[in-house]
Amino acid sequence: MTVTEGKDVQSDLKLSADVVVIGSGCGGATIAKELAQAGADVIMVERGGYYTTARGDFDQRADNMLARIDGGRGLDTSPNAEIALMYGNCVGGASVHYWGDSWRLPKDRADLWKKQGLSGHGHDVLEPIFDAIEKDLNIHVHGPEYYNRMNQLFDIGAEKLGWGIEPVPQARRNCTGSGHCYQGCSYDAKQSMAITYVPAFLEAGGRLFADVEVEQITLDNNGAANGVDCVVIDRETAKPSGRAIRIDAKIVILAAGGFTSPVIWLRSALPNRSGQVGRNFLCNPNPALYGVFDEDIYMWTNVPAATGTKDFRLPEYNAAGDYVEGGYLLHPNQLQPEILGAVLPGIGEEFQDLMQGLPRIGGAVAWIDDEIGGKIYLDGSGQPVYEYKLQGVDLLKMRDAMKKEAQLLFAAGAKFCILPDAAGTRINSPDDIALLDKVDIENGAVLHGAPHPAGTLKMGDDPKTSVVASTHEAHEVPNLFVADPSVFPSGPSVDPSEIIMAFSVIA
Numbered sequence: 259m260t261v262t263e264g265k266d267v268q269s270d271l272k273l274s275a276d277v278v279v280i281g282s283g284c285g286g287a288t289i290a291k292e293l294a295q296a297g298a299d300v301i302m303v304e305r306g307g308y309y310t311t312a313r314g315d316f317d318q319r320a321d322n323m324l325a326r327i328d329g330g331r332g333l334d335t336s337p338n339a340e341i342a343l344m345y346g347n348c349v350g351g352a353s354v355h356y357w358g359d360s361w362r363l364p365k366d367r368a369d370l371w372k373k374q375g376l377s378g379h380g381h382d383v384l385e386p387i388f389d390a391i392e393k394d395l396n397i398h399v400h401g402p403e404y405y406n407r408m409n410q411l412f413d414i415g416a417e418k419l420g421w422g423i424e425p426v427p428q429a430r431r432n433c434t435g436s437g438h439c440y441q442g443c444s445y446d447a448k449q450s451m452a453i454t455y456v457p458a459f460l461e462a463g464g465r466l467f468a469d470v471e472v473e474q475i476t477l478d479n480n481g482a483a484n485g486v487d488c489v490v491i492d493r494e495t496a497k498p499s500g501r502a503i504r505i506d507a508k509i510v511i512l513a514a515g516g517f518t519s520p521v522i523w524l525r526s527a528l529p530n531r532s533g534q535v536g537r538n539f540l541c542n543p544n545p546a547l548y549g550v551f552d553e554d555i556y557m558w559t560n561v562p563a564a565t566g567t568k569d570f571r572l573p574e575y576n577a578a579g580d581y582v583e584g585g586y587l588l589h590p591n592q593l594q595p596e597i598l599g600a601v602l603p604g605i606g607e608e609f610q611d612l613m614q615g616l617p618r619i620g621g622a623v624a625w626i627d628d629e630i631g632g633k634i635y636l637d638g639s640g641q642p643v644y645e646y647k648l649q650g651v652d653l654l655k656m657r658d659a660m661k662k663e664a665q666l667l668f669a670a671g672a673k674f675c676i677l678p679d680a681a682g683t684r685i686n687s688p689d690d691i692a693l694l695d696k697v698d699i700e701n702g703a704v705l706h707g708a709p710h711p712a713g714t715l716k717m718g719d720d721p722k723t724s725v726v727a728s729t730h731e732a733h734e735v736p737n738l739f740v741a742d743p744s745v746f747p748s749g750p751s752v753d754p755s756e757i758i759m760a761f762s763v764i765a
């Protein structure tokens with residue numbers, strides 16, 4: 259097993275391999291493992307650090323772990339502060355801090371993607387791949403012992419409202435219910451890539467370089483990808499250490515995640531005749547609402563979202579084509595006390611009261627299946643700009659989701675609800691829910707989490723309207739393949755990790 263960390267690299271290196279994979283998240287680790295097990299000589303390069311429970315790297319402290327495993331320490335936003343860019347920066351990528359919710363691509367969405375130009379990724383192709391992934395990651399529905407009080411209240415509220423309740427399949431093994439999924443699991447229970455497909459890749463002879471950032475993909479004289487230029491990152495300062503690594507490879511696989519793969523493409527000045535690189539930037543923005551209850555909830559205990567409702571996954575339109583409701587998944591929310599304290603608004607005595615009653619605060623969160631994409635591009639100094647504006651039907655979905663969250667929290671017994679906006683808007687009774695139609699949630703008035711980036715290197719069979727072919731190979735760059743959600747033509751309508759892995763198996 260070969261893991262080279264930044265501190266191990268004391269001089270510039272020149273390496274070669276059959277395949278170099280950029281990124282070690284769900285997309286990169288899955289394809290790297292598949293290729294190494296098939297006998298290829300594979301190097302996987304990861305910008306972030308290599309962290310293990312054996313070395314005691316996971317200390318369950320939100321502040322420490324944000325610095326270790328989260329990109330930008332969890333502080334990056336779009337320029338208008340409407341979305342928080344949530345991504346991993348470590349071996350295993352975002353799967354190290356994810357919640358473990360694991361969905362298959364719904365058949366209606368696989369059919370839609372076919373209509374949008376994809377081939378070879380249909381429902382029948384994907385189903386057996388999902389079976390295998392679910393076996394590998396022990397994906398299963400949890401029993402009631404894993405429901406924290408917020409999960410129980412979610413079901414109580416949903417039942418009162420007549421909504422369908424659907425347990426969320428979870429990627430866990432021997433979970434202790436510590437509630438620290440977002441900080442990375444200290445018990446190796448959550449089946450992140452770091453403890454599943456990355457070790458399988460290493461066992462199959464793969465070589466992993468951590469703390470190594472790919473600066474550019476290079477091309478040969480015929481315009482085909484032939485390797486990558488990298489810099490070694492000093493983990494303490496998060497800056498280049500001064501060492502460089504050149505990797506020659508017959509195949510380059512770009513799997514740096516939905517926020518970063520288009521950035522590497524643009525920085526490498528790769529061809530973009532379709533004009534689609536960086537366009538169609540989708541991110542599943544997350545409107546969240548908090549409820550104050552009479553009883554202790556301790557939302558930070560046990561697994562985050564063992565339950566939820568899929569009743570609103572697909573949007574409904576009336577006969578005139580106007581939006582009515584839906585277009586999102588709805589779940590119980592979970593935040594650790596440090597982060598909950600930071601996102602809740604307020605000052606002075608009122609805020610002090612709120613903090614003293616922190617255990618009694620619960621919440622609900624939605625993943626919006628956004629349709630109107632933003633744009634990722636480079637500014638004059640080569641830094642990425644994540645342009646994203648809530649608008650049109652996406653804005654209607656956000657407001658509808660917040661109203662459903664309020665309905666649910668009140669039905670579950672909340673005394674009042676709090677919107678995490680700068681003004682600290684309170685919804686004092688179900689009669690006030692209509693306020694959520696008017697309150698400002700744009701232009702940074704509320705910072706919405708954006709954990710599921712996708713769409714900016716769109717897949718399709720037509721090179722005029724897409725960046726990569728259904729084989730995952732770039733239309734205009736032979737030997738360059740993309741294996742992450744950048745290839746999704748539109749949102750998957752559910753959490754994407756299992757779908758990203760399945761697409762990587764096909765790639």
Ligand SMILES: Cc1cc2nc3c(=O)[nH]c(=O)nc-3n(C[C@H](O)[C@H](O)[C@H](O)COP(=O)(O)OP(=O)(O)OC[C@H]3O[C@@H](n4cnc5c(N)ncnc54)[C@H](O)[C@@H]3O)c2cc1C
Binds near residue numbers: 515
């Ligand atoms: C808080 C949170 C909770 C989530 N919960 C769920 C959930 O419950 N279920 C679900 O399905 N999804 C969930 N997600 C989303 C899911 O985790 C991600 O969609 C998925 O893990 C992304 O995989 P990926 O391989 O596309 O990208 P990533 O995991 O981002 O992997 C890309 C990797 O590439 C590395 N990289 C980037 N640039 C470079 C470079 N230049 N050189 C070298 N390496 C580079 C990055 O450091 C990163 O490790 C959650 C996300 C967040 C933020």
Ligand code: SF4
Binds near residue numbers: 448561
């Ligand atoms: S809740 Fe389970 S999976 Fe999540 S961090 Fe705790 S032990 Fe790990």
